[in-house]
Amino acid sequence: MRENVVIIGGGIAGLEAAGQLAGLGYNPILVEKEDHLGGHLADWHCLFPDLIPAKDVVSTLVAGAASANIFTNTEVLHINRLQDCYNVMLSNGVSVMTKAVLCATGFRLFDAHKKEEYGYGVYDQVITNSDLEKWFNGIPDPRIDNSMMSSAGFVHCVGSRDEKAGNPQCSKVCCITAVKQAIELKKKFPEMMVWCFYMDLRMFGKKYEDFYISAQRDYGVRFIRGRVSEVSENIDGRVVVKAEDTLAGRPVRITLDLLVLMSGMVCNPKTVRDSGTVQFPADSDGFLKCRNSVTDFNLSAQDGIFFAGSCTGPKTVPETIAEARSAVLSIHNWFKGKQ
Amino acid sequence: MDFGFSISRSSTVNLDSVALENFTKLQALEPDALKCISCGSCTATCPAGKFSGMSLRKVIHNLQRGREKEAVEMLQGCMLCGKCSMVCPRAINTRHLIMSIHKIYGEEAR
Amino acid sequence: MIYQGKQKIWSEYQKEIPDDHWFYVRSCIRQNFFPASEKMFLEICRNVLGKDFYETEHHTTCGGIAYHCDTIPQETVMTIVARQFALMTEAGYSNYVASCITSFGNYIEILETWKEFPELETRIRELLWKACRREFRKPDYVAHASDLIYKYRNEIAARAKYRLVNRHTGEPLRVVEHIGCHYSKMFPSKGVGGAEYPYVLCGMIESWGGNVIDYPERRHCCGYGFRQYHVKANRGYSISNTHKKFESMEPYQPDMIITNCPGCPYFLDRWQYAISEMEGKTYSKDGYGIPVFTYEEVASLVLGYDPWDIGLQLHQVAVEPLLDKIGIEYDPARKYEGIDRKSLSRPELPGILKCC
Numbered sequence: 082m083r084e085n086v087v088i089i090g091g092g093i094a095g096l097e098a099a100g101q102l103a104g105l106g107y108n109p110i111l112v113e114k115e116d117h118l119g120g121h122l123a124d125w126h127c128l129f130p131d132l133i134p135a136k137d138v139v140s141t142l143v144a145g146a147a148s149a150n151i152f153t154n155t156e157v158l159h160i161n162r163l164q165d166c167y168n169v170m171l172s173n174g175v176s177v178m179t180k181a182v183l184c185a186t187g188f189r190l191f192d193a194h195k196k197e198e199y200g201y202g203v204y205d206q207v208i209t210n211s212d213l214e215k216w217f218n219g220i221p222d223p224r225i226d227n228s229m230m231s232s233a234g235f236v237h238c239v240g241s242r243d244e245k246a247g248n249p250q251c252s253k254v255c256c257i258t259a260v261k262q263a264i265e266l267k268k269k270f271p272e273m274m275v276w277c278f279y280m281d282l283r284m285f286g287k288k289y290e291d292f293y294i295s296a297q298r299d300y301g302v303r304f305i306r307g308r309v310s311e312v313s314e315n316i317d318g319r320v321v322v323k324a325e326d327t328l329a330g331r332p333v334r335i336t337l338d339l340l341v342l343m344s345g346m347v348c349n350p351k352t353v354r355d356s357g358t359v360q361f362p363a364d365s366d367g368f369l370k371c372r373n374s375v376t377d378f379n380l381s382a383q384d385g386i387f388f389a390g391s392c393t394g395p396k397t398v399p400e401t402i403a404e405a406r407s408a409v410l411s412i413h414n415w416f417k418g419k420q
Numbered sequence: 421m422d423f424g425f426s427i428s429r430s431s432t433v434n435l436d437s438v439a440l441e442n443f444t445k446l447q448a449l450e451p452d453a454l455k456c457i458s459c460g461s462c463t464a465t466c467p468a469g470k471f472s473g474m475s476l477r478k479v480i481h482n483l484q485r486g487r488e489k490e491a492v493e494m495l496q497g498c499m500l501c502g503k504c505s506m507v508c509p510r511a512i513n514t515r516h517l518i519m520s521i522h523k524i525y526g527e528e529a530r
Numbered sequence: 531m532i533y534q535g536k537q538k539i540w541s542e543y544q545k546e547i548p549d550d551h552w553f554y555v556r557s558c559i560r561q562n563f564f565p566a567s568e569k570m571f572l573e574i575c576r577n578v579l580g581k582d583f584y585e586t587e588h589h590t591t592c593g594g595i596a597y598h599c600d601t602i603p604q605e606t607v608m609t610i611v612a613r614q615f616a617l618m619t620e621a622g623y624s625n626y627v628a629s630c631i632t633s634f635g636n637y638i639e640i641l642e643t644w645k646e647f648p649e650l651e652t653r654i655r656e657l658l659w660k661a662c663r664r665e666f667r668k669p670d671y672v673a674h675a676s677d678l679i680y681k682y683r684n685e686i687a688a689r690a691k692y693r694l695v696n697r698h699t700g701e702p703l704r705v706v707e708h709i710g711c712h713y714s715k716m717f718p719s720k721g722v723g724g725a726e727y728p729y730v731l732c733g734m735i736e737s738w739g740g741n742v743i744d745y746p747e748r749r750h751c752c753g754y755g756f757r758q759y760h761v762k763a764n765r766g767y768s769i770s771n772t773h774k775k776f777e778s779m780e781p782y783q784p785d786m787i788i789t790n791c792p793g794c795p796y797f798l799d800r801w802q803y804a805i806s807e808m809e810g811k812t813y814s815k816d817g818y819g820i821p822v823f824t825y826e827e828v829a830s831l832v833l834g835y836d837p838w839d840i841g842l843q844l845h846q847v848a849v850e851p852l853l854d855k856i857g858i859e860y861d862p863a864r865k866y867e868g869i870d871r872k873s874l875s876r877p878e879l880p881g882i883l884k885c886c
Contacts, residue, residue, distance in 0.1 A: 194538070197726040202535035276435075294510070297454045301447065303484070306458070313746040314531055316781045321746040326433060328458045328481055335435035421807040425765040427773050 083108040084416055085179040087169045088149075089157050089352060092120025093142055093398060094185035094390025097405035100145030105413055109149040110177055112169075114156045118143050120187050126217035128398055129261040130292040138398065159357030167359065167385065180419070181385050181412050184361065184369065185405065188346040188391040191240025191248065199236065199342055204314045207340045209239075210255070213262055225339060230273060233266055233339040234322055235259040236309045237279040241345030250366045252345030253395040256283045259343050260296045267300040275302045276335065278309045278324050286397060305333065312340060346395040359383065368394045379408040387412055438486030442524055446483065449520045455510040456480045462504035462514060472497030476504050476514060483521070492525045531744060536727050543724035547681045548671055553623035554585045555614060557630035558595060560824075563796045566841035567826040568629050571675055574829055578689060579682055583627075586617055594632040594712075598756040608654045609661060611640050616664035626669035627678060631791040634674040635712025638720050641668060672720075674713060676790035676825050680722055680730045683737040691834030694740030696785070697857040702741040703785040706820070707731035708775075708798065710791025711751050731788050734825055738832050747778035753801065754793035769808075772801040776813045776820075783815070786852050787822040798822045799846045806883040817884040819847040831858060838864050843874070850886040862886070 084107050088095045091113030099109040117123055119139035127134050156172040160182060169177045193201040193209050201207050208224055216222040237259055241252040256279065263275045282304070284290045296302040307324040315321050320340045326333045348368040352361040361381070364370035369392045372380040379387050389408035390401040446453055456477065463475040474497030482491035495518065504514040552575075556568050575581045592614065593607035618626055628634040644651035658664055679686070694703045709728045714721025723729025726749065732742045753771030758764045775798070789795040799822040806812050812819045822845065823831075830840045831853075837860045842849045853860055865886070866874045879885045 194535075197539060197724065200535075202538065203532055203727065205532060294455055298451050301454060311749065313748065314744065315746050318531075323432075326485065329433070329485060332432040333435055333485075334432050423765070423804060423808070424762065425769065427805070427808060428766045428770045430770070430774065 084181070085110055085177060086181045086183060086412060087112065087157075087167075087177055087179045088183045088185055090120070090185035090187055090390075090392070091115070091118040091151065091153065092185060092187045092390065092401075093122055093138070094187065094392075094401045094405040094408075095120075095183070096139075096142035096146045097402045098183055098185060098389055098409050099149035099151075100142065101406055101409040102412065103146070103148045105409065107412075107416075109146070110179070111146065111149050111151045112155050112157055112171060113151070113153045116154050118146075118151070118153065121190070121211075122398065124211065124215055124218065126214045126265070127261075129257045130286070130288040132261070132265075142402075157353045159353055159355045160359040161357040162359055162383075170357075172354070181387065181415065182359075183387045183389055183408055183412065184352055184381070184392055185389045185408075186349045186352050186369075186392045188368075188395065189349045191246070191252075191344040191347050193239055193342045193344045195246055196239055196243075196342070198311050199239065199309065199340075200312045200314070200320075201342055204312060204320055204340075205318055206314075206320045206338060207312060207342065209342045209344045210258055210262060211344065213266075213341050217262075217265055227338070230270055230338040232274045232276070232335075232337045233270075233341065234276045234278060234309075234320075234335065234337045235263055235341045235343060236322075237277065237282075237343050238308065239342040239344050240347065241343075242280065248345060248347055248367065250345075250395070251283065253283070253285075254397055255343040255345055256281075257286065257289045257292065259341075260284075260289075260293050260302070262341065263302045264292075264296050264300050267302065275300075276337070277302060277304045278307060278322070279304060280306070280308050307333070346391060349392065352392070359386065361386075364393075366394065368392065379404065379411040385415070387415075433485055435485075440486060442488060443483055443486070445524050446520060449524070450517050452510070452512045453480060453483075453517055455512055457510060459509060461507040461509060465503045465507045466498075467501060467503065468497045468499050474498055476518070479521070480517075483525070488525055491521070495521060536729075539727050540723045540729040543719065543722065543729070545677070545720065545722060546671070547673055547677050548625050549581075549681070551582045551623060552584070552625045552627045552673070552678070553618040553621060553669075554583045554675070555589050555592075555626070555628050555630075555633065556585070557628075557633065557792045558591045559796075560629060560792045563792065563844075564824050564827065564841060565844060566830070566839065567824040570826045570830045570835065570840055571629065571679070574686070574826070574833065575678065575682070578833065579685055584621055584623060586621060588617055589614060592628075592630070592633040592636050594630065594636040595756065597636065598632065599760055600757070605650075605654065605657070607636065608640050608643075608650070609657045611637060612654050612658040612666055613662060613664060615668060616658065616662075616666035618669060619665070619667045624667065624670040625673070626671065627673045627675055629675045629792075631674060631710030632712045632793075634672065635710075635716055637669075637672050638717050641672065642717065644668075674730075674790065676713075676730050676734075677722055679825050679829055680733050683734045686829055686833060687737045687739075690738060690832040692832050692856050692858055694735065694738045694786075694828075694832070694856065696855050698855070702739055703852075703855065704743050704782060705735045705740040706743050706745070706748075706779050706782075706784040706787040707735060708748075708752060708787060708789045708791075708794050710789070710794055713790065731790055731825060734828070735788065738828070743779065743782045743784055745779045745782055747775050750775050750778075752789075752791070752794035752797045754797045759793075759797070768797065769801050769804055772797055773805055773809075776802070776805065779820075780813050784820050785855060786828075787820055788825055788828055789822065790825050795822045795824050803846045803880050803883050806880065810882055812883050814851075816851060817882075818851050818886075819883050821845065821847045821849045821852045823849075831856070834858075836860065836864075838867065839869060846883075848884070848886040 102109040125135035158170040389405040468474045479491045593610040596602040714725040718725035753768045758768040802819040
């Protein structure tokens, strides 16, 4: 008999894990609360640093997971520990008995409204990284569909590395995402001046530094080291941005046609809807707590509950996929150990 | 009327009114000028800098922010020894860049 | 500007303001700058709205000016404030309302500090007992007087004789609102509407018929800044900040400015004269500048009080063009008469800024 594995979350980690588990002869049951698979990536346009279309990645992963049992528009209500297995109750009335549960609930984008001083939702021309991706994907946005646009700015670290916003952690991918989006914007509007306001630029991944150099040299994106302190709107409806150019030691102000807030990653607040006997405690960074952050990052403190992807901390797409594969291996070895 | 005090000029750099025509010319000639990450290696190693205040990092930064006069004045301290080109992690050909700056912003250009 | 976005933020920063029974404390300086504002606050609250407001002549400064000028230690300020609370307790009140923004900020800061460091509160109680044999209960509610006019804004609108509308065009007046820094910048949750988009004055303007102007330097300090003004060598900073605000609001052609702080209306008003002398510039097309009011003065105007009885002749920027716009009746001959009809004597008029 094929062993059940319940996977919570149909984003890229859940999809990859479902495909790999099916390949190893398990019966993956994928539960996704939205009506579509792919998580955040389903709305994303393309991926750094090679500008690979996000939809290609999602469709490859969805195809790979085709043999899994997939429930969309479905939430996990609660999980209860039985003698030697878990009872997972779903919102569609299905109840699953399983020995292993893989938590792949991912992250939530920081709510940019909370940074009131940046005026998201108050000033017309302030948008988020996610809004911009949707526009790159062809969804019209009156804030951007404006042929007169001649300048844009990116604010790094919105809701990241910010104790007052409740998230002192670095969200890791926003620096390189801003570089990517700045380049994409320059491709759409070659005459546009594009400014990035950053605290640090963390170009840690493969070819990220090359991408950054290209943004500077080939696309003329200007980088100002200084965090935006305040945004306002002028009489023409353009945004006025204040920051310090910390490398010059002088305050700067600039009027822009569009300001993009790089919202960071925070943990998805609810792994399951109601509390059962199985809980998912958070670590000090707000993300789910794994057994050991160096070697056992796929394991929870509870036997049979596993983690993959950004539910345990901000991750890139390839890192998430690698973690999903690694979680599958952990689950496989765990089942073998039980025999 | 003299009140004994006056309205001080704001130290804020207004990026809306920075004239970047010359920098655009420089960019065409020296695209690597935009690659500077202000690490300060050039300034740390500059033999002239210790005595004249010369800092190539500041020169490039000032040009990007339209503070051309300060940049060109500072550049007078350069002895073109080339040490900065040895240390630059972004492999900017600094001697060539300095010559181009002189060409575009220097006396002969005016 | 997305109005609903602001409304969402406003809904998150609503504070509980009891309707009645307040212990009222005045500001050190407002009666010199805007002589009728505090009187009119009590007049409106007590006689128009029939509320219970108590004040005592034993009230002193809260020490806020000295505190913000770095000239007295915080423990001294706390003991002074403890004494004010003792006066409130002795009078049998538990709702405390301050006329001054800096006092309000000072009270909130002290109460929050005591919450974090209860041993400090104990020590201040001892100091107060040693100094003047008084004891106190902490107030249940601390409000700024503008919070109350905000709370009563619709009752005032219902009784209003005038609205903030240009009677010639029928258009709402374009009103700049300026909030004192110490109102909510230190403790955003203590201000109506928070710190980034305070609603306390916007609410009054909307209720009384005007249109609020949001301009880029709205959040900027008026320039008073205590040490910036009180030390003469620093006065350039003071006026530079005010100048920055006027430059920023100029394109919107405001009809008037409403403020809720003792210092702000004074500096926004008087510096218009100094700027006109220094730069030869005024900030209205007619050359009269932009009239500046306290919220009590505006409440009094819409309720139909005589402009000269509420002290508007003490403003630097002439108020008459605005009174004409709204259609408020006044007798030009009475401008420089006191309430007792004696002459206040006529001031010398400035050269560039036009005056009536």
